[in-house]
Amino acid sequence: MSLLDKKAIQFLEKYLNNASPTGYESSGQKIWMKYLEPYVDSFITDTYGTAVGVINPDAKFKVVIEGHSDEISWYVNYISDDGLIYVIRNGGSDHQIAPSKWVDIHTKKAIVKGVFGWPAIHTRKSGKEEIPKLDNIFIDVGAKDKKGVEKLGVHVGCVITYPDQFQVLNKDKFVCRAIDNRAGGFMIAQVARLLKKNKITLPFGLYITNSVQEEVGLRGAEMITQTIKPDIAIITDVCHDTTTPMINKKQEGLTKIGDGPVISYAPAVHNLLREHILKTAEEKKIPFQRLASSRYTGTDTDAFAYSNGGVPSALISLPLRYMHTTVEMVHKEDVENVIRLIYESLLFIDPKKGFSYFD
Numbered sequence: 280m281s282l283l284d285k286k287a288i289q290f291l292e293k294y295l296n297n298a299s300p301t302g303y304e305s306s307g308q309k310i311w312m313k314y315l316e317p318y319v320d321s322f323i324t325d326t327y328g329t330a331v332g333v334i335n336p337d338a339k340f341k342v343v344i345e346g347h348s349d350e351i352s353w354y355v356n357y358i359s360d361d362g363l364i365y366v367i368r369n370g371g372s373d374h375q376i377a378p379s380k381w382v383d384i385h386t387k388k389a390i391v392k393g394v395f396g397w398p399a400i401h402t403r404k405s406g407k408e409e410i411p412k413l414d415n416i417f418i419d420v421g422a423k424d425k426k427g428v429e430k431l432g433v434h435v436g437c438v439i440t441y442p443d444q445f446q447v448l449n450k451d452k453f454v455c456r457a458i459d460n461r462a463g464g465f466m467i468a469q470v471a472r473l474l475k476k477n478k479i480t481l482p483f484g485l486y487i488t489n490s491v492q493e494e495v496g497l498r499g500a501e502m503i504t505q506t507i508k509p510d511i512a513i514i515t516d517v518c519h520d521t522t523t524p525m526i527n528k529k530q531e532g533l534t535k536i537g538d539g540p541v542i543s544y545a546p547a548v549h550n551l552l553r554e555h556i557l558k559t560a561e562e563k564k565i566p567f568q569r570l571a572s573s574r575y576t577g578t579d580t581d582a583f584a585y586s587n588g589g590v591p592s593a594l595i596s597l598p599l600r601y602m603h604t605t606v607e608m609v610h611k612e613d614v615e616n617v618i619r620l621i622y623e624s625l626l627f628i629d630p631k632k633g634f635s636y637f638d
Contacts, residue, residue, distance in 0.1 A: 282469065282615045290314045291445070291465050295455040298383060298440040300352030301370050304328045304491045307348055311464050311489055318471040319487065328491045329503040332471060338484035340630035343512040344470060344621055345500065345579055346463020347493030350456065351603055353439040355384065358429070362422035364393065369438060370494030373603050377416045380605065383442050384420070386432035393420040443605040451611040458607040462597055462614065463515045464489045469618045483630045493579055500582035504590065511552065511591050511634060512583035513624065515617060518570060518596035532570050534598050536610040539566030540617045541596040545576045547584035549591035551634040556593055559624045565616050570596065591634040595620055
């Protein structure tokens with residue numbers, strides 16, 4: 280039986296379709312908080328927009344489940360005299376996929392539509408073709424010149440997103456931009472829903488945390504962990520489906536959509552908390568995969584783990600194809616199993632024991 284009811288899928292679609300680029304996450308956070316409100320006791324927000332739904336806010340022992348809410352985007356960096364717009368990244372936006380993509384330029388007046396232009400194949404010299412690079416991709420908004428662009432309300436610093444919308448491919452694949460990592464915000468919200476639905480009373484405070492600014496260096500997590508001061512943190516993010524063509528499995532490891540949540544091994548991942556999650560997966564017969572990271576996970580796990588003198592942290596990832604494109608793809612069953620794994624792992628956390636190496 281699916282964990283995801285009609286209301287949950289409607290929320291996922293609305294949440295993904297909404298633009299929430301790094302630094303401008305507020306509209307997405309409002310959607311998320313409205314959905315989460317029936318399932319939590321209170322909310323915490325901070326000055327940069329991280330949102331936290333809290334269950335049992337008076338409990339001394341604090342457990343975080345966390346995802347990040349921001350999506351990659353572009354900034355307007357330069358407007359040429361002939362009315363073309365050149366960009367810089369806001370997060371890890373991929374310059375190679377830009378040509379021929381529609382864009383939304385966010386201004387104070389309204390969203391201005393534009394396209395990433397590219398010279399026609401007929402005009403390019405065979406064997407000496409320019410490839411898309413950060414210094415040659417450009418946006419055309421149909422303006423005659425620079426003044427025409429400025430008249431539309433576009434200026435240096437305007438943020439730019441892709442308008443691609445949520446779709447279901449072959450009945451069980453969710454496809455959209457920004458699944459990295461609004462899928463995380465969606466999944467932790469579903470954990471809260473299940474706790475409420477099943478009338479679970481937790482022996483600790485649960486902080487369902489949707490952080491901002493992960494795509495530019497884990498900044499939202501760095502800030503909110505100092506506010507919450509958690510005792511344990513379980514982070515969820517995405518990782519690569521390395522069966523995708525042109526990915527080297529010897530370098531990236533083997534993880535695949537449809538094969539279950541991915542549990543990470545890394546210096547920031549607390550061994551005892553990870554083993555607790557692995558044991559839960561085995562006992563509850565939840566399929567899972569393993570992934571090793573060398574120095575860091577590259578996720579908010581690192582920010583939580585190394586905060587406040589050290590917080591036992593673990594990472595459960597959702598395998599994803601085509602990361603940082605407009606057609607990011609995940610398997611519905613993986614989404615459900617990440618939700619199940621976080622939910623079941625919470626049920627067996629004992630605040631009296633914790634996860635100290637020296638107990």
